[in-house]
Amino acid sequence: MIKAQQLFQLYFGEKYTNKQISDRFHEWRKSSDKDDETRFRIMIDGARSQKSDFSKQWKWIVIQVLLWLWISYKYELLPVVHVMAFLSIFIQFSLNAAAVVTDKKQLFSAFIGKQISDLRSVSTLLWDVLEEMVEDPDEIMKVPEKNVTPDVEWPDIMIELVGNKYDDSLPFIRTVIGHDVSSLIHPAEFGLTHKNDRKKATSAFTMLKLFAEHNPFRFKGHGSQKNSVEKRILRLRDIFSAYFGERGPGPISRYQESIGWECYINVEDRTDTWKKIEHDRYNDVTSML
Incomplete structure (x- = not known):
């Protein structure tokens, strides 16, 4: 029946x-x-x-x-x-x-x-993550120009994402330049949180986590999605330039169809934040099959 x-x-x-x-x-x-x-x-x-x-x-x-x-x-x-x-x-x-x-x-x-x-593609996962984030441009924290290392080439700079025991989604930042290792820096000092809520990460922070796992990164999506992602990446580029200082080519390359965007700064995520997001997506997709 x-x-x-x-x-x-x-x-x-x-x-x-x-x-x-x-x-x-x-x-x-x-x-x-x-x-x-x-x-x-x-x-x-x-x-x-x-x-x-x-x-x-x-x-x-x-x-x-x-x-x-x-x-x-x-x-x-x-x-x-x-x-x-x-x-x-x-x-x-x-x-x-x-x-x-x-x-x-x-x-x-x-x-x-x-x-x-x-759904297993990084581009689809990234877009899903960004869609869940509600951002008001006026609430994004402005980054004062610090010019921390104006004479150092971008590839000689490393950014480490270090675990935050109070909030796994908001790791601390540590910079490594040669033998100089900074103390733990709150993401707000990089302009990676909202102005009125220092516990709320911006989409630029998401892009930073992404570059720790996928660099260069090539986005596969339609035009409006790509433009939206590029705005976040340009925001991250401006943050790098303001914090470390302007020099030669920017810290993130322009988009190239063959390879995508490439971040010249080394990013190491010791919290494996993005890996965990990908792992959760993998389990979610597997459950649908």
Whole structure:
């Protein structure tokens, strides 16, 4: 009974575009409960909305039915001929119905499989993280020009992210320049927190954590997303220039299609913050498969 109901749902109901299905899927995966009923509904709607080439065979089956009815009306046929004609059409109908359902399921599996696979990319993960951050430009802390090391090349500077026992998401910063190691610096002194909330990190801090694991970093997304990410990276570049001092080429290169953005300052995250984010995403994606 359940299989018959599912078969009926795969044929009859509202059709959706792949974008609509994709939006519903991502809305579901971002929800806190991820209920099975919604997941099942998306799967049924997604499979039903796929376009199968086997659907083109229905017209030939309909033509055979019409031809059979016309011949039956025109001529008197033996009962055995009617039985054979009926069985022939019924078998074709059943096989094609099964083929359409199987093909729609396979098409949807390939589509949703790509959606899930894309979730593993760093670009998608970064964009999801940035979307969850609400920032007011007026609330971002301004960085006074300190010119700490105006005569040192960018590659000779190292920034370490060190654990903060009070807040794992807001590690302290330590700079290493040659043999000179700074004391622990609060991210607010780098302008990496909000002005009125020193415990709230900015998206520029997220980019700093990202560069600790992926440098250079090439973003794969559409134009508006890329522009949004670039604004955060330029903000981080300005922070570096203000804190360490202006010199030659900037601390972060312009975007190049072949490699993306490259940070010339060495960044080492001893807290593995970004690795943990990637690990959580991996577990989340695995649970969907």
